[in-house]
Amino acid sequence: MNFLRIAAVSKSFGANHVVKEFNLDIDKGEFISFLGPSGCGKTTVLRMVAGFETPSAGRIVLNGEDITALPSRQRNIGMVFQAYALFPNMNVFDNVAFGLKVAGQPKAEIAARVSEMLKLIHLEHLADRYPYQMSGGQQQRVALARALAPRPQVLLLDEPLSALDAKIRVSLREEIRHIQRQLGITTIFVTHDQEEALSISDRIVVMNGGRADQIGVPADIYNRPATRFVASFVGTLNMIEATVLDQSGTVKIGETVVSLPEPIVHRQQGETVSLALRPEAGSLTGDLRGDTALPGKVLSTHFLGSVIRTKLDVAGHQVSFDTFNGPETRLPAAGEPATLRFAARDLLVLQD
Structure with missing residues (x-):
């Protein structure tokens, strides 16, 4: 009771x-x-x-x-x-x-x-x-x-x-x-x-x-x-717009095709769907992290002590990603090309 x-x-x-x-x-x-x-x-x-x-x-x-x-x-x-x-x-x-x-x-x-x-x-x-x-x-x-x-x-x-x-x-x-x-x-x-x-x-x-x-x-x-x-409202969130290729969960972000782990039931083919990604879910390192890679360009880098926050332009969207600082960590410079790597399962499909 x-x-x-x-x-x-x-x-x-x-x-x-x-x-x-x-x-x-x-x-x-x-x-x-x-x-x-x-x-x-x-x-x-x-x-x-x-x-x-x-x-x-x-x-x-x-x-x-x-x-x-x-x-x-x-x-x-x-x-x-x-x-x-x-x-x-x-x-x-x-x-x-x-x-x-x-x-x-x-x-x-x-x-x-x-x-x-x-x-x-x-x-x-x-x-x-x-x-x-x-x-x-x-x-x-x-x-x-x-x-x-x-x-x-x-x-x-x-x-x-x-x-x-x-x-x-x-x-x-x-x-x-x-x-x-x-x-x-x-x-x-x-x-x-x-x-x-x-x-x-x-x-x-x-x-x-x-x-x-x-x-x-x-x-x-x-x-x-x-x-x-x-x-x-809860936490920092990157908002990314994608085009639905089919309702099984295949979408296109910029020129990159991404397969989501779940179907998209509230959008038809060709419609836009809002995706969200937490800053800690991404990586800019050369070793492949996850199953998805999006090309982008570094806009800025902020040193926050234990965390380094990098802002990127990815397919026309400004996104931020956090990585832990280390003695050998190099801060990416503004204007550099960068590849954002993450797991497609970390993308949240947002309802209206």
Whole structure:
């Protein structure tokens, strides 16, 4: 039985349909990320689960109980916001203890639970500090501890790392995932950062225009995108137009005939089909990699440390390909001819 069910949920603000027929079943202890651009509806879904917004249609069921109309304070759900939302007039101890005090727990139990939470986030030495005396990363860890202290059934995180610098974001997202696994708490994490979602999620919900375009494990979302939007939003993608020679999967890119591993059922002979290729799938080295070779010309080369990114003109399309740097690696010069080699099975046929 699913622990949290979001069934056919929609939300409209006047004539603006923000969420449309959204469905998702979440197992107990799962870490789910809502990934998508601004305005796609991901935070609105989160707020409906939290009880801050009421669905226009549909149901939300938590652990067998319909909570669609239940006030937020009765849902036993913890939430961490983007802007920390700590009480500035309270020290760390009192911030973490706030929900426990509201629930009327005895002082001894509150002290023990707060101590446990501060140890969990490795800030027990800062119990007397006030928010203004702490870094952004420390404040967000306190906000996490405050959300977890009342032992919620579900933890919701609304872009909790977006206000932090890059290095702190990486370390804190790993810490959040470690704590989530340690506690086994069902978690929904909202982000527009694909790297965050891919690195810490059990499953990802890619949202577009108020709908879930694709739901799956990170590897499937990246390697087998279901829609053109998912393919273009998650990761870097090269788009290549090809002409269909026959529906068995034979296409022509420029002057090169390529045999795809699967038939093309949505295009007729002579029509154009959109193909996509990840930058890491190609090679410019002389040794044959894969079964397909396309002639091209180097447009530019960018040295990125561990990776070298080369841009090519291939059959009139600008494509980028990444290779790992090595001590003997030579950077191709702009204007040089180059042959792009890859496996035809790595080409993704995109639906409209």
